[in-house]
Amino acid sequence: MTEIEFGGLLFGICLVLITLRMPVAIAMFVVGSFGFISLAGLQAFLGLLNTGPFGRVSGYTLSVLPLFLLMGQFAVRAGLGRSLFDSARAWVGNYRGGLAISTIFGCAAFGSICGSSVATAATMGSVAIPEMRRFGYSDGLITGTLAAGGTLGILIPPSLILVIYAVITEQSIGKLFLAALIPGIIATLGYSLTVGIYVRLKPSAAPLIQGVPIQKKVRSLVPVIPVAAIFLLVIGGIYIGVFTPTEGAAIGAAATFLLACVLGRLNWSSFVTSVLETAQATAAIFLILIGAEIYNGFLALSGIPSELAGLFEESGLAPMSILIGILFLYLILGCVMDSLAMILLTVPVFFPLVTGLDFGFSEEAIAIWFGILTLIVVEVGLITPPLGLNVYVINSLAKDIPLASSFKGILPFLLSDIVRIGIILALPATCLWLPGLA
Amino acid sequence: MAGSNTRGSFHDLIAREREFGLGFVCWNLAKALAIAGGILMIGIVVMTVISVLGRYLYNAPIPGDYEITELASGVAVFAFFPYCYMKNANIVVEFFTGSMNLRWKRALDTVHHFVFTIVAGLISWRLYIGGMNKLEDGETTLFLGIPIWIGYFSALPGAILLTAVCIWGFCLHLRAISQ
Amino acid sequence: PNRSSSEQIILRLHHFNSPKAIAHQQFLLPWAKEIEDKSEGRVKIEVFPAMQLGGRPADLYSQVRDGVVDIVWTIPGYTPGRFPLTEAFELPFLAGNASTASPALTEYYQKWMKEEYEDTYPLVFHSTAPTHLHTVVKQISKLEDFRGMKIRAPSQVSAETLRALGAVPVGMPIPAVYEGLARGVVEGTAIPWTIMRPFRLHEVTEFHTEVALSRVTFVLTMNKQSYGELPPDIKAIIDNSTGIALAKRLGQLWDDDEKPGRTIVVERGHPILTLTERERQKWQEATQPVIDSWISKVNALGYDGQELIEDVKKLLAKYDSN
Ligand code: NA
Numbered sequence: 022m023t024e025i026e027f028g029g030l031l032f033g034i035c036l037v038l039i040t041l042r043m044p045v046a047i048a049m050f051v052v053g054s055f056g057f058i059s060l061a062g063l064q065a066f067l068g069l070l071n072t073g074p075f076g077r078v079s080g081y082t083l084s085v086l087p088l089f090l091l092m093g094q095f096a097v098r099a100g101l102g103r104s105l106f107d108s109a110r111a112w113v114g115n116y117r118g119g120l121a122i123s124t125i126f127g128c129a130a131f132g133s134i135c136g137s138s139v140a141t142a143a144t145m146g147s148v149a150i151p152e153m154r155r156f157g158y159s160d161g162l163i164t165g166t167l168a169a170g171g172t173l174g175i176l177i178p179p180s181l182i183l184v185i186y187a188v189i190t191e192q193s194i195g196k197l198f199l200a201a202l203i204p205g206i207i208a209t210l211g212y213s214l215t216v217g218i219y220v221r222l223k224p225s226a227a228p229l230i231q232g233v234p235i236q237k238k239v240r241s242l243v244p245v246i247p248v249a250a251i252f253l254l255v256i257g258g259i260y261i262g263v264f265t266p267t268e269g270a271a272i273g274a275a276a277t278f279l280l281a282c283v284l285g286r287l288n289w290s291s292f293v294t295s296v297l298e299t300a301q302a303t304a305a306i307f308l309i310l311i312g313a314e315i316y317n318g319f320l321a322l323s324g325i326p327s328e329l330a331g332l333f334e335e336s337g338l339a340p341m342s343i344l345i346g347i348l349f350l351y352l353i354l355g356c357v358m359d360s361l362a363m364i365l366l367t368v369p370v371f372f373p374l375v376t377g378l379d380f381g382f383s384e385e386a387i388a389i390w391f392g393i394l395t396l397i398v399v400e401v402g403l404i405t406p407p408l409g410l411n412v413y414v415i416n417s418l419a420k421d422i423p424l425a426s427s428f429k430g431i432l433p434f435l436l437s438d439i440v441r442i443g444i445i446l447a448l449p450a451t452c453l454w455l456p457g458l459a
Numbered sequence: 460m461a462g463s464n465t466r467g468s469f470h471d472l473i474a475r476e477r478e479f480g481l482g483f484v485c486w487n488l489a490k491a492l493a494i495a496g497g498i499l500m501i502g503i504v505v506m507t508v509i510s511v512l513g514r515y516l517y518n519a520p521i522p523g524d525y526e527i528t529e530l531a532s533g534v535a536v537f538a539f540f541p542y543c544y545m546k547n548a549n550i551v552v553e554f555f556t557g558s559m560n561l562r563w564k565r566a567l568d569t570v571h572h573f574v575f576t577i578v579a580g581l582i583s584w585r586l587y588i589g590g591m592n593k594l595e596d597g598e599t600t601l602f603l604g605i606p607i608w609i610g611y612f613s614a615l616p617g618a619i620l621l622t623a624v625c626i627w628g629f630c631l632h633l634r635a636i637s638q
Numbered sequence: 639p640n641r642s643s644s645e646q647i648i649l650r651l652h653h654f655n656s657p658k659a660i661a662h663q664q665f666l667l668p669w670a671k672e673i674e675d676k677s678e679g680r681v682k683i684e685v686f687p688a689m690q691l692g693g694r695p696a697d698l699y700s701q702v703r704d705g706v707v708d709i710v711w712t713i714p715g716y717t718p719g720r721f722p723l724t725e726a727f728e729l730p731f732l733a734g735n736a737s738t739a740s741p742a743l744t745e746y747y748q749k750w751m752k753e754e755y756e757d758t759y760p761l762v763f764h765s766t767a768p769t770h771l772h773t774v775v776k777q778i779s780k781l782e783d784f785r786g787m788k789i790r791a792p793s794q795v796s797a798e799t800l801r802a803l804g805a806v807p808v809g810m811p812i813p814a815v816y817e818g819l820a821r822g823v824v825e826g827t828a829i830p831w832t833i834m835r836p837f838r839l840h841e842v843t844e845f846h847t848e849v850a851l852s853r854v855t856f857v858l859t860m861n862k863q864s865y866g867e868l869p870p871d872i873k874a875i876i877d878n879s880t881g882i883a884l885a886k887r888l889g890q891l892w893d894d895d896e897k898p899g900r901t902i903v904v905e906r907g908h909p910i911l912t913l914t915e916r917e918r919q920k921w922q923e924a925t926q927p928v929i930d931s932w933i934s935k936v937n938a939l940g941y942d943g944q945e946l947i948e949d950v951k952k953l954l955a956k957y958d959s960n
């Protein structure tokens with residue numbers, strides 16, 4: 022067996038272990054260890070473990086993850102989900118499907134200070150589900166809107182997935198955040214448009230509700246102001262370079278903490294809850310990162326990334342066909358795989374391949390463009406059946422809605438995702454213009 | 460992504476057992492350690508805000524703030540691992556096994572938890588060796604000269620407690636399938 | 639080392655630089671090829687750039703010692719406290735460019751540092767040309783200009799040096815320096831010209847002061863057991879392709895790479911200042927405490943710091959005439 026075949030075999034075994042519900046981190050760690058030991062020996066492997074795991078968790082750039090998680094937690098405790106939803110509702114609630122569109126806008130606003138998709142889906146779900154039910158929205162529209170809206174949590178910066186992409190590909194977190202902004206806005210508008218078309222075709226899904234007077238509309242904007250201020254402070258500050266992403270996240274966490282205190286929504290027990298929720302999510306992410314470190318070491322040893330790149334080079338396929346092929350593969354993988362695991366398993370293989378292709382712009386630009394495309398297909402994976410984490414989260418909040426109708430409700434939003442991928446493929450400037458690379 | 464997963468019977472097992480006896484001890488130790496790690500994170504937040512303000516207002520950042528952040532966040536993450544385990548929040552894909560009968564699921568979980576225990580033990584052991592090496596080598600951080608072994612050894616309680624709760628979790632499953 | 643079925647010896651070389659860097663393209667890959675050719679294919683050296691096999695740059699030395707890989711190329715300064723004697727070459731205002739310092743450092747290793755590197759088998763030491771000051775808003779022409787300036791420092795010794803000069807040293811990884819300079823997180827950096835182009839620092843700095851402040855040193859070193867297990871003739875091939883002869887070549891390589899970095903700045907019309915002799919005197923006096931504290935540090939370890947510094951100067955003079 023060649024080292025390439027061996028690598029492919031172990032990749033397959035890793036997938037099998039994951040589907041047999043071995044924790045993703047442990048599956049990557051075990052398979053990576055086995056591969057590393059086979060190719061480099063036990064002594065080499067044990068030596069790698071001396072410094073590898075602690076080195077992985079004590080890096081400066083990655084310390085941004087727990088800080089963004091903390092910031093998101095404080096935003097949840099501060100009850101910002103409710104305020105943002107109410108505000109959006111005051112403005113667009115009276116249109117047909119208005120509550121669903123309000124939910125999308127609320128998700129986008131909440132996502133602008135929360136880096137996690139699941140936290141966004143869960144927060145907005147607990148706020149919006151009861152409202153939409155009260156006004157007789159259909160099951161599919163409720164779960165579809167929330168699961169899709171929740172993905173705005175990672176699409177709109179800050180975004181944990183983008184941070185991890187930036188770290189493994191050595192790109193600037195600030196530029197990637199900025200690059201994600203326009204695609205994030207396109208996504209928000211796309212989802213809203215989807216709701217609009219859906220309720221036009223199927224008016225029974227969303228009964229009309231009464232509008233609110235203008236004074237109330239204006240007053241509803243008040244809670245939006247601090248959120249916008251924090252977003253500008255953190256994302257603006259990171260991009261302008263007033264501080265590093267880690268510093269920005271720390272400042273954002275401090276600002277949302279203060280906001281929660283000022284709003285009187287933080288006491289000792291909710292503070293401890295925020296910390297523990299952060300601890301839990303941080304540990305889950307970093308355990309996978311440790312597993313991926315070992316796995317990727319093995320991958321490099323096996324020479325798979327460079328062999329595969331050579332293979333594609335010889336194939337004579339057009340760069341765009343190769344890119345579309347990779348994105349298609351991601352969409353398929355995203356149906357059954359966890360998003361983080363997917364990025365950590367495949368980006369080390371595909372990244373050198375894609376940045377080596379000739380698209381007519383600089384390598385850094387390709388890296389950023391590919392990063393945003395990867396982010397979007399990973400995000401789509403969060404809502405595609407059979408494994409769609411966001412759909413599960415929403416379903417756990419609305420237990421009486423059957424999973425099948427939830428996934429059915431997702432379909433129109435999936436369509437909008439596919440259209441958006443097409444737009445960004447055709448117009449790289451949507452990503453590259455803001456960071457100034459186009 | 461992280462923070463939640465699709466939970467099955469297995470979740471119930473740990474959730475149920477952490478209310479009594481040994482499980483109760485594991486659960487509270489893990490929680491205490493996670494809160495300690497959280498306090499460390501809050502410390503990073505406070506230090507960073509002061510350092511950034513100091514940098515712009517008085518041209519005086521806290522010296523070595525980057526390296527303090529590195530070591531402290533490394534220690535904090537290790538302190539979070541046992542809690543994540545006790546909450547059964549490590550990411551698991553449970554789609555294909557969803558319809559599997561309980562006995563088979565428990566059997567699979569028992570194997571996984573055995574492997575998890577080995578991995579945790581291995582990481583703890585090598586963390587200790589790595590820390591000893593750093594101690595002998597006298598390696599320090601760049602600006603403040605903080606010995607690196609302090610970071611390694613401060614992370615050790617997290618790794619050891621993770622191994623301990625893994626052993627507990629494994630025994631739990633072993634008992635469940637043998638019944 | 640690994641042996642495949644054809645009894646070919648495979649050695650793995652791990653380093654932190656990008657696959658496009660001069661070290662990877664013009665030093666490590668050609669050197670690997672040289673060993674492969676000289677051994678008529680019995681040895682193959684696989685080079686893994688950019689920490690592909692895992693870990694952080696600061697862990698490279700541990701990796702080669704612990705046998706994770708067979709060879710690493712790393713910066714001893716990444717692990718402060720680990721190699722105190724090596725720091726002698728980073729002390730402020732030592733004379734000599736890369737072609738002088740590289741063989742001098744390699745010989746200094748053979749004379750003094752065997753113990754410091756006893757847990758691996760060093761093949762060659764080398765260094766970049768001395769570091770100069772590159773600043774954004776104002777030219778540094780006299781000692782007072784340093785006061786309160788945030789300047790990125792590459793190592794512990796250079797950080798102490800900058801502090802002694804009155805600056806506020808800031809530690810950040812080199813890939814972050816471009817943005818740091820552009821946005822004012824740091825106001826200047828101390829680097830040799832060779833770093834200028836790959837990190838595009840000429841775009842974000844305006845003023846340059848050639849001072850030969852300090853330097854960055856590198857080591858290519860091998861796992862002891864991996865070396866010990868090689869057949870005698872292969873050992874000889876490796877020994878003959880490293881050491882002082884290679885150090886001279888590497889010094890030349892890095893010295894030659896200074897010119898393009900300097901040229902690009904000249905073409906952009908940036909002022910490049912050379913210190914007056916009087917000013918240099920003042921800077922040297924200001925940084926004397928750095929040297930003194932290094933001397934007392936190694937004295938405490940049982941060496942004669944003063945003697946070591948004298949020898950460093952002698953070695954630099956020796957290779958300067960070559
Ligand atoms: Na976000």
Ligand code: NA
Nearest residue numbers: 355356402408
């Ligand atoms: Na999916």
